[in-house]
Amino acid sequence: MDEEYDVIVLGTGLKECVLSCLLSMNGRKVLHMDRNKYYGGENASLTLSELYEKFGLKAEDVPESFGRQKDWNVDLIPKFFMANGKLVKLLIHSGVTKFFEFKSVDGSYVYKKGYNIHKVPADGQEALATSLMGFFEKRRYRNFLNDVAAFEIGNPKTYNGIDPNTTTMQDLYRKYGLDDNTADFTGHALALHRDDSYKQENVLDTIERIQLYDSSQKHYGKSPYLYPLYGLGKLPEGFARLSAIYGGTHMLDKRIDAIEYDDNGEVCGVTSEGETFKCKTVVCDPTYGRDKVKKVAQVVRAICIMTHPIPRTNDNASCQIIIPQNQVSRKSDIYVSCVSSTHCIATYGFYVATVSTTVETDNPEAELQPGLDLLGPIEQKFVYVADIYVPIDDGKKSKVFVTTSYDATTHFETTCNDILDVWTRMTGEVFEFNKIQTSEEN
Numbered sequence: 001m002d003e004e005y006d007v008i009v010l011g012t013g014l015k016e017c018v019l020s021c022l023l024s025m026n027g028r029k030v031l032h033m034d035r036n037k038y039y040g041g042e043n044a045s046l047t048l049s050e051l052y053e054k055f056g057l058k059a060e061d062v063p064e065s066f067g068r069q070k071d072w073n074v075d076l077i078p079k080f081f082m083a084n085g086k087l088v089k090l091l092i093h094s095g096v097t098k099f100f101e102f103k104s105v106d107g108s109y110v111y112k113k114g115y116n117i118h119k120v121p122a123d124g125q126e127a128l129a130t131s132l133m134g135f136f137e138k139r140r141y142r143n144f145l146n147d148v149a150a151f152e153i154g155n156p157k158t159y160n161g162i163d164p165n166t167t168t169m170q171d172l173y174r175k176y177g178l179d180d181n182t183a184d185f186t187g188h189a190l191a192l193h194r195d196d197s198y199k200q201e202n203v204l205d206t207i208e209r210i211q212l213y214d215s216s217q218k219h220y221g222k223s224p225y226l227y228p229l230y231g232l233g234k235l236p237e238g239f240a241r242l243s244a245i246y247g248g249t250h251m252l253d254k255r256i257d258a259i260e261y262d263d264n265g266e267v268c269g270v271t272s273e274g275e276t277f278k279c280k281t282v283v284c285d286p287t288y289g290r291d292k293v294k295k296v297a298q299v300v301r302a303i304c305i306m307t308h309p310i311p312r313t314n315d316n317a318s319c320q321i322i323i324p325q326n327q328v329s330r331k332s333d334i335y336v337s338c339v340s341s342t343h344c345i346a347t348y349g350f351y352v353a354t355v356s357t358t359v360e361t362d363n364p365e366a367e368l369q370p371g372l373d374l375l376g377p378i379e380q381k382f383v384y385v386a387d388i389y390v391p392i393d394d395g396k397k398s399k400v401f402v403t404t405s406y407d408a409t410t411h412f413e414t415t416c417n418d419i420l421d422v423w424t425r426m427t428g429e430v431f432e433f434n435k436i437q438t439s440e441e442n
């Protein structure tokens with residue numbers, strides 16, 4: 001084969017499909033391959049019998065009461081979209097939204113030690129109404145959220161006496177007299193930080209994150225989150241189809257033998273089923289670049305099939321609950337998500353909740369208990385532990401750019417950061433949303 005591709009993408013998880021689509025749209029000649037017969041890799045949605053078989057059971061083990069197979073689309077790694085987040089911007093800009101319908105998630109909750117779960121207050125008004133905190137703390141929190149909402153980067157008049165260049169989040173919490181619990185809810189359930197290192201950092205990033213949450217919620221008024229009807233599994237294929245419109249070539253069910261390098265250690269091709277395809281760069285998920293990644297952590301997930309919504313959520317048919325690490329004396333947050341027939345992922349009357357966290361002990365399932373305790377009776381539970389791989393280098397020398405494994409979060413913010421990070425490593429440029437040309441504009 002004399003043809004040379006600009007980029008060969010290996011693996012059809014959501015990250016790889018978004019990247020292959022963006023690269024095609026930007027005029028790169030892309031070849032995209034997967035060893036599986038289907039799109040999506042770990043992001044594929046499963047029918048009930050596929051789910052049972054994945055966990056060592058038989059299709060016959062699915063109870064008849066669980067209804068029709070075709071009503072089920074269970075995601076192994078469910079994640080919600082922030083309505084105003086970057087990934088939704090990418091979806092809208094690329095035009096891929098034509099292939100899907102999104103529906104808002106009914107509720108967003110945070111866990112408080114000894115007080116169970118509460119709706120996450122996103123603005124001053126909700127702060128006053130919340131039962132998460134006492135009378136005086138609520139008023140202080142309202143002031144904090146109002147000032148954060150009014151903050152405009154670049155307009156010192158809105159800074160309210162803080163110097164954003166030198167103020168840390170810890171300083172800001174102190175300035176408003178907020179206690180450690182309020183800081184937990186803010187940092188973990190609103191700003192979606194995964195640890196507390198942000199407290200020592202400059203306020204700007206966290207202010208932007210809180211504003212994103214607030215504006216996303218204002219979009220629909222229920223929660224800031226969206227989830228596609230029929231699950232996430234159709235998204236990778238949608239991006240692949242769009243990439244094909246821009247000239248990308250896609251091949252499924254291809255055995256990948258090797259990534260080939262030249263004498264300088266720079267990638268020059270990919271060999272599949274004995275045939276070598278030439279290329280300048282490779283983008284792949286960690287399973288295709290084993291020698292380019294290292295294991296840094298593990299995540300444990302429990303997929304739980306239920307016949308009722310999560311208790312104390314006002315019968316919300318879909319929701320996210322974040323359990324901040326400090327509230328349960330852990331080093332990592334526990335995430336709970338729930339979706340149901342209203343998002344067309346289960347038979348009417350059924351709910352699928354997923355509880356996940358980063359593994360800290362040698363009994364991972366026990367670490368999920370604070371999340372499982374919130375769910376009420378569970379009909380069927382599947383627990384699994386997955387390794388988290390990250391690339392060992394930035395890929396600039398070998399020109400092999402590897403994505404990271406999916407973390408424990410039940411939202412897409414970190415996924416999107418990884419996509420944009422790979423883009424920057426590859427192209428040397430920060431991704432500019434307004435530069436994407438859609439087919440309509442062309």
Ligand SMILES: *[C@@H]1O[C@H](CO)[C@@H](O)[C@H](O)[C@H]1NC(C)=O
Nearest residue numbers: 154156159162163164165166
């Ligand atoms: C913060 O730093 C930027 C440059 O890094 C400067 O332009 C700006 O004036 C500084 N802001 C304040 C409030 O000192």
Ligand SMILES: *[C@@H]1O[C@H](CO)[C@@H](O)[C@H](O)[C@H]1NC(C)=O
Nearest residue numbers: 106107119313314315316317
């Ligand atoms: C979801 O729960 C909230 C309270 O947490 C409630 O106000 C809202 O009506 C519920 N929405 C649905 C659709 O059940």
